[in-house]
Amino acid sequence: MSKNILILPGDGIGPEIVAEAVKVLEAASEKYNLGVELSYDDLGGAAYDRYGTPLADETLERGRQADAILLGAVGGPKWDTIEPALRPERGLLKIRSQLQLFGNLRPALLYPQLAEASTLKPEVVSGLDILIVRELTGGIYFGQPRERRVLDNGERQAYDTLPYSESEIRRIATVGFDMARLRSKKLCSVDKANVLASSQLWREVVEEVAKDYPDVELSHMYVDNAAMQLVRAPKQFDVIVTDNMFGDILSDQASMLTGSIGMLPSASLNAQNKGMYEPCHGSAPDIAGQGIANPLATILSVSMMLRYSFAEADAADAIEKAVSQVLDQGLRTGDIMAADCRQVGTREMGDAVVAAL
Amino acid sequence: MSKNILILPGDGIGPEIVAEAVKVLEAASEKYNLGVELSYDDLGGAAYDRYGTPLADETLERGRQADAILLGAVGGPKWDTIEPALRPERGLLKIRSQLQLFGNLRPALLYPQLAEASTLKPEVVSGLDILIVRELTGGIYFGQPRERRVLDNGERQAYDTLPYSESEIRRIATVGFDMARLRSKKLCSVDKANVLASSQLWREVVEEVAKDYPDVELSHMYVDNAAMQLVRAPKQFDVIVTDNMFGDILSDQASMLTGSIGMLPSASLNAQNKGMYEPCHGSAPDIAGQGIANPLATILSVSMMLRYSFAEADAADAIEKAVSQVLDQGLRTGDIMAADCRQVGTREMGDAVVAAL
Ligand SMILES: CC(C)[C@H](C(=O)O)[C@@H](O)C(=O)O
Numbered sequence: 065m066s067k068n069i070l071i072l073p074g075d076g077i078g079p080e081i082v083a084e085a086v087k088v089l090e091a092a093s094e095k096y097n098l099g100v101e102l103s104y105d106d107l108g109g110a111a112y113d114r115y116g117t118p119l120a121d122e123t124l125e126r127g128r129q130a131d132a133i134l135l136g137a138v139g140g141p142k143w144d145t146i147e148p149a150l151r152p153e154r155g156l157l158k159i160r161s162q163l164q165l166f167g168n169l170r171p172a173l174l175y176p177q178l179a180e181a182s183t184l185k186p187e188v189v190s191g192l193d194i195l196i197v198r199e200l201t202g203g204i205y206f207g208q209p210r211e212r213r214v215l216d217n218g219e220r221q222a223y224d225t226l227p228y229s230e231s232e233i234r235r236i237a238t239v240g241f242d243m244a245r246l247r248s249k250k251l252c253s254v255d256k257a258n259v260l261a262s263s264q265l266w267r268e269v270v271e272e273v274a275k276d277y278p279d280v281e282l283s284h285m286y287v288d289n290a291a292m293q294l295v296r297a298p299k300q301f302d303v304i305v306t307d308n309m310f311g312d313i314l315s316d317q318a319s320m321l322t323g324s325i326g327m328l329p330s331a332s333l334n335a336q337n338k339g340m341y342e343p344c345h346g347s348a349p350d351i352a353g354q355g356i357a358n359p360l361a362t363i364l365s366v367s368m369m370l371r372y373s374f375a376e377a378d379a380a381d382a383i384e385k386a387v388s389q390v391l392d393q394g395l396r397t398g399d400i401m402a403a404d405c406r407q408v409g410t411r412e413m414g415d416a417v418v419a420a421l
Numbered sequence: 422m423s424k425n426i427l428i429l430p431g432d433g434i435g436p437e438i439v440a441e442a443v444k445v446l447e448a449a450s451e452k453y454n455l456g457v458e459l460s461y462d463d464l465g466g467a468a469y470d471r472y473g474t475p476l477a478d479e480t481l482e483r484g485r486q487a488d489a490i491l492l493g494a495v496g497g498p499k500w501d502t503i504e505p506a507l508r509p510e511r512g513l514l515k516i517r518s519q520l521q522l523f524g525n526l527r528p529a530l531l532y533p534q535l536a537e538a539s540t541l542k543p544e545v546v547s548g549l550d551i552l553i554v555r556e557l558t559g560g561i562y563f564g565q566p567r568e569r570r571v572l573d574n575g576e577r578q579a580y581d582t583l584p585y586s587e588s589e590i591r592r593i594a595t596v597g598f599d600m601a602r603l604r605s606k607k608l609c610s611v612d613k614a615n616v617l618a619s620s621q622l623w624r625e626v627v628e629e630v631a632k633d634y635p636d637v638e639l640s641h642m643y644v645d646n647a648a649m650q651l652v653r654a655p656k657q658f659d660v661i662v663t664d665n666m667f668g669d670i671l672s673d674q675a676s677m678l679t680g681s682i683g684m685l686p687s688a689s690l691n692a693q694n695k696g697m698y699e700p701c702h703g704s705a706p707d708i709a710g711q712g713i714a715n716p717l718a719t720i721l722s723v724s725m726m727l728r729y730s731f732a733e734a735d736a737a738d739a740i741e742k743a744v745s746q747v748l749d750q751g752l753r754t755g756d757i758m759a760a761d762c763r764q765v766g767t768r769e770m771g772d773a774v775v776a777a778l
């Protein structure tokens with residue numbers, strides 16, 4: 065039974081970092097007899113250039129057929145002026161939504177070897193290991209109606225809608241509790257229930273799901289307070305579950321606490337654990353094509369893929385260990401460079417991980 | 422022409438810190454011949470206990486008549502279980518909205534004397550001085566419709582609406598540009614224009630207002646990136662203008678960068694610069710009544726009141742200088758206590774500021 069994996073290199077540094085991640089995936093496949101079969105397609109700006117749309121129907125269909133997807137990153141100034149509905153991000157939002165990849169896992173993990181890279185004091189972040197579970201296919205990023213119109217008084221007005229249904233909340237809360245159970249059994253649900261109707265339902269349904277997880281300690285926090293606490297004492301958190309927009313903001317904030325966003329992978333899962341895997345960072349058009357981008361977040365995304373979509377924990381662990389090893393060897397791309405280390409390019413970093421594997 | 426000021430001590434530590442701020446206000450009034458006349462009322466939980474509602478009509482009317490309002494803080498566990506529409510926060514939201522206090526100024530200023538209190542490395546935050554301009558009476562915290570309902574399939578669903586009209590955006594953008602002009606002439610507008618319809622209009626109108634401010638350098642940033650950049654390199658920001666919800670989250674995050682949220686005041690202004698002034702921190706029910714809360718944020722809110730609502734810059738400067746002086750003297754409340762300083766209570770801190778004045 066081969067594993068069909070769709071590779072979407074995307075834009076900017078996407079193709080470079082994905083190339084290294086594919087090398088690692090193939091090496092792992094060989095070593096652990098995973099039987100991966102790869103196919104390639106485009107998403108985002110690259111898809112717009114080729115198909116005239118950031119996500120072609122045939123690409124979506126290929127995504128549906130695949131067992132998992134590996135994505136680089138999308139977007140860049142080249143496509144900033146095309147009409148909003150055709151911009152690269154739209155392709156990303158559409159594939160998430162069409163494949164119902166509602167469960168977005170975003171770890172914010174501080175590698176001990178890179179502790180110095182954080183802008184926070186070492187005692188505040190050393191050992192930091194947070195998992196943010198973000199709802200990815202509902203809420204205000206997809207809610208209807210959304211419209212721009214002219215009011216009776218002649219003024220322009222625009223609005224968006226933030227809807228959540230019970231089933232949407234229940235399935236993401238379940239992911240949060242499941243993850244908490246695998247970790248330190250502490251789950252913090254973030255909302256704005258003192259103001260928003262959607263957050264009040266969110267909190268209620270999370271409480272209902274909690275009844276099935278008596279072994280997990282649940283707490284609730286308002287989003288504004290969560291943004292403060294992530295700065296004040298981030299190690300108080302283990303697993304955070306939250307909605308699409310709050311998760312967008314807080315996961316980016318949390319990832320930056322580590323100082324090395326070039327190291328952070330992510331997974332977006334559907335109900336059957338089929339997933340799309342991508343680095344947390346963007347397409348970095350400013351350094352694209354120079355061979356200097358950090359491929360480790362994408363390589364670690366492969367590890368997440370093996371763990372979550374294919375239950376190949378040994379192979380996943382081996383990739384993580386290999387990454388840790390190259391850090392121990394003192395190899396660093398520019399973004400994580402430090403004194404007494406050796407600066408390497410994208411390809412050399414990928415080769416080193418393959419060698420360590 | 423006397424200045425009528427309505428004092429709303431509120432809940433938790435509110436009464437204690439407001440008492441000290443009133444002492445400072447009266448001392449400044451005497452020294453600078455400000456002619457202040459004070460009246461008192463309740464807001465939040467205290468108002469619920471007295472009037473059965475977190476904002477009584479007569480209190481609102483008194484707020485309308487006043488030239489400025491000084492607020493302590495609202496909320497506490499005592500009122501956590503009453504029905505949502507009567508909770509303390511509702512009173513706060515209602516007075517903001519009814520008095521059209523749309524322009525919320527939230528400085529995040531690092532006092533050199535307290536640099537150590539930040540969880541960020543000194544080189545990242547030393548000299549930090551950001552002003553967040555948050556839209557306070559529109560957007561998703563007030564948008565209609567908002568509803569909870571049962572869908573045809575029997576599921577519960579809830580939704581909120583995020584609307585912005587051209588005039589709402591224009592007036593807050595104008596506050597942002599005016600503030601930028603008084604400072605370093607750099608304004609960063611934060612939105613999520615790659616996804617939200619309301620953000621697209623926001624960006625468009627901000628660009629239109631920019632035409633009247635050719636001397637101010639305008640940039641745009643997505644909210645997720647802003648949350649990252651506030652951790653990575655906060656000193657890149659001077660004035661940030663953003664919507665109600667993003668401003669709620671980012672201003673709390675920014676205030677915590679200083680490590681001493683007990684020092685940060687805020688102003689909420691209407692179109693005529695009538696304002697409500699309150700500390701950024703909350704009602705801290707855990708330490709209420711102990712006489713140990715830090716009154717400096719409330720005292721500095723008085724300074725903002727004199728500056729923005731009454732154009733009494735000398736008196737405002739004098740209060741700020743007095744606060745700086747007591748810090749130089751080594752006086753500290755518990756929340757900002759450090760080695761070689763002398764820990765004082767709420768009242769002693771207030772007295773010291775009055776003496777320095
Ligand atoms: C590109 C954008 C639409 C996307 C999002 O906001 O979901 C990105 O910021 C992310 O977090 O993956």
Ligand SMILES: CC(C)[C@H](C(=O)O)[C@@H](O)C(=O)O
Pocket residue numbers: 258259288510513514669
């Ligand atoms: C209490 C709450 C409604 C309020 C808000 O979200 O506006 C508070 O968090 C604030 O920022 O002043």
